Structures are given as structure tokens and as C-alpha cells.
Amino acid sequence: MTAGAPPWRLDGRVALVTGGSAGIGLATARALAGAGARVVITARNEERLRAAAEGIDGGVAWIVAHAGRPEDAARAIEFTTERFGSLDILVNNVATNPYFGPTLGITDEQAMKTMSVNQLAALRWTQLAWDAGLKESPHGSVVNVASVGAFFTRRNIGIYNMTKAGIVHLTAQLADELGPRVRVNAVAPGLIKTELARALWEKREAAVVAMTPLGRLGEVTDVANAVLFLASDMSSWITGHTMVIDGGVLAADPTVDHGKPVS
């Protein structure tokens, strides 16, 4: 950090955000770049990735990489350190949900894909980042994107939520093992209006709001701001923590309709 700079500034630091071309990842890349970081974003669709990178003030670098493929992870991390000379912040944001239905109905292939992209990839990208220089960073920080679904059951997305519970545990485990060099934290968003979660909010927004003390669905910036907090020196004595960002859903009394606030 530049002397005298506020602790949320990331000047001189390099950040890699997986799944940065849309949704929470894009908002996070914008927040980190806005705080002065040099940012690399990854995703699968090249056109959308380039457009996203160019749409961020000052521009960010990008590289096509499937989060679940080891060779892509290695390529993206090498690209980042070659381009910017270091790696200080890793945001493991990508997740997938190829199956929507009763838990016992999932196929091996669908379950393996969910675990591979949502859980194993976060471990692998962190392993590679550590070796590529994260361990040498004076400000090393990993932020994993979990979900509030790590903490309760929900019909139709059981295995997805299981992988998110795994991310919460992985976050604590790595915090223990990578300290004091690197901090490892997670965010656990509630329902955010993105493409990934469309099936969960479209046509049932009022029902979701009814469960939400803050009376609205989440915005991508609600999560990005928390990632910035966890990535920066604002949270310099926090590690192993999963921060729930859900408008109060986890705290809510399920018998109350929060869509009708008390007068």
C-alpha cells in the first residue's frame, strides 16, 4: 500500500478473478480495479470476456480459461504473473450448477462436474497461485465465493449447496495452513439477480423478498464490496472467515412475511 493511502486501496497489487465476465465476478473485477489493483479476469466465452474487460474503467487484462481445467488454470496464472510481475489477490468466483432437482436424481457426471468446478477448482487455483508467487506477496489474500446455501438445505440444489459448504470448510482449512503469509476468506451471498441464479429468482421474486429482512434481492455490488473488503488491508486481521451477504435471510424468522414491513 502507498504510504498514507486508505486501507481499502490496492495500488500496486495484482488480482486474478475467475469468472470475471459477468455477474458477481465482473462487479468484483470493477471494484478491485477501482481500488487501484491491476486485474486479470477469466471466463470461457472470449467475446463476452473481452467486452467485459474493455468495459471496466482503465481496462483490465483477460484470458480465456475454463476454471475446471488444470491446464487452463496454469495458463491463466502464468499469464497473470508474466503480465504484471506478481499475484497478490485470487478470487475463486466460478461455480456451476448443471442439475436442478431432487438430490437422489443427480447423475455421477453431474455431481462430479459440480464438485470439480465449484470445489476442486478453488483448491487447484489456490495451489497454483501459491506456487506462482502468492506466498511471497506482502498482502496475499484469497477470497472464495461460497453461498448462503452452505448453511441450510434447499430443494433442487442440494449438491450445489454441498459444494458451497465444502468451500466454507476449505476456506478455514487453508487459512490455517497458509497463515501468516496469505489470508483466506470467503463470501456467502444470498440470492443475487444474475444469470446463474435465474431459475431461483425469476417468477418468484416476491416470495424471496418475503424471506429477506432487508426487503430486496441482492445486487452484484453488494457482494463485490465485501470481496474488496476481504481482499484489502481493511480486513488485515481476518482470516478463515466466511462473510454472509444475504440481506438477512439466514437471520430471518421464517414465519414472518418480510415483504410487509411493520409500520
Ligand SMILES: NC(=O)c1ccc[n+]([C@@H]2O[C@H](COP(=O)([O-])OP(=O)(O)OC[C@H]3O[C@@H](n4cnc5c(N)ncnc54)[C@H](OP(=O)(O)O)[C@@H]3O)[C@@H](O)[C@H]2O)c1
Ligand atoms: N447469483 C446468486 O444468487 C449467487 C448466490 C450465491 C452464490 N453465488 C456464487 O457467485 C459466483 C458467481 O456467480 P454469478 O451468479 O455471478 O454467475 P454468472 O452471472 O452466471 O457469471 C458467471 C461467470 O463465470 C464464468 N464461468 C462460468 N462457468 C465457468 C467455467 N467453468 N470456467 C470459467 N468461467 C466460467 C461466466 O462466463 P462464461 O460463461 O463465458 O465462462 C461468467 O463470467 C458463483 O460461485 C456462484 O455460486 C451466486
